[in-house]
Amino acid sequence: MKLSVKTDYAARAVLSLASLPREGPARKVEELAETVGTSANYLVQILIELKGAGLVDSVRGKHGGYRLAKAPEEITLGMVWRASEGSILDVPAIVDDDCPAGLREAWKSASASLTESADQVTFAQILEASGRDREMYYI
């Protein structure tokens, strides 16, 4: 199973937005796309979904752009994942009555384990871990 680049981009975009103050000017899609490493056209679609999930806010007009809708402490990797893909791990067998009960339980437990892990890490933590690492280059 492979993670889509879409979710990858979404996480990088949120992280990038988390790295600057929410009170400052909104960040333009063009800029964001450059740091994320994709095209602005594609990133817009992702940002719209993130906005629909309430993770991000947009500002129109001349000095428009995007900024975080919540504090980085309140945004988890799981939230971004769900916003991008609908669900973190959807296993149809879990709700299939023809699937043996034991197998259903096994899938359910695997899925729950991934979800818990993804919802446990916030972008404040990710940001700090990235920042600390970057400092090491300057020592």
Added chain:
Amino acid sequence: MKLSVKTDYAARAVLSLASLPREGPARKVEELAETVGTSANYLVQILIELKGAGLVDSVRGKHGGYRLAKAPEEITLGMVWRASEGSILDVPAIVDDDCPAGLREAWKSASASLTESADQVTFAQILEASGRDREMYYI
């Protein structure tokens, strides 16, 4: 992210094979396909991959078919998952140097959590849990 039906079928097929003695006659693909709930043509492709991973053995000829290559205690859900999809959860960002270190760590931890969970449950356990459940219908 959605689990492919291929992996779902693979797990059901292995579970079905685990439910009968390995010393008995091999189970025909046609029968297996019926209990799994898919076409024999498609299931064959899955079984070939399971065989390549050493989870299943095949017998040719008139009384041919498939049987488990290992004891159910030695086959985990993770093994079947990897045999079917190559890897349980592939996150390209983990090996991307352009990805911030903190984000890489977050992905790595989520992926490890899922892998551990999938490798923890064996088909002996799944079989027992399903069997116990089935008995309840007869009480």
Added chain:
DNA sequence: TGGCACATGAAACTTTCGGTCAAAACCGAT
């Protein structure tokens, strides 16, 4: 009016989910 988000649509590409077919291996009977 100009810059920008927003919305939509379509092209290019990959993956999924199977179907089809011929050949190889095996068994049982002749």
Added chain:
DNA sequence: ATCGGTTTTGACCGAAAGTTTCATGTGCCA
């Protein structure tokens, strides 16, 4: 030993769906 039927094997093919990207036009705000 040979023949015929059964079954796996493995490759190729193809429609359908999803992914990723680009392009175009519209509406909003300073």
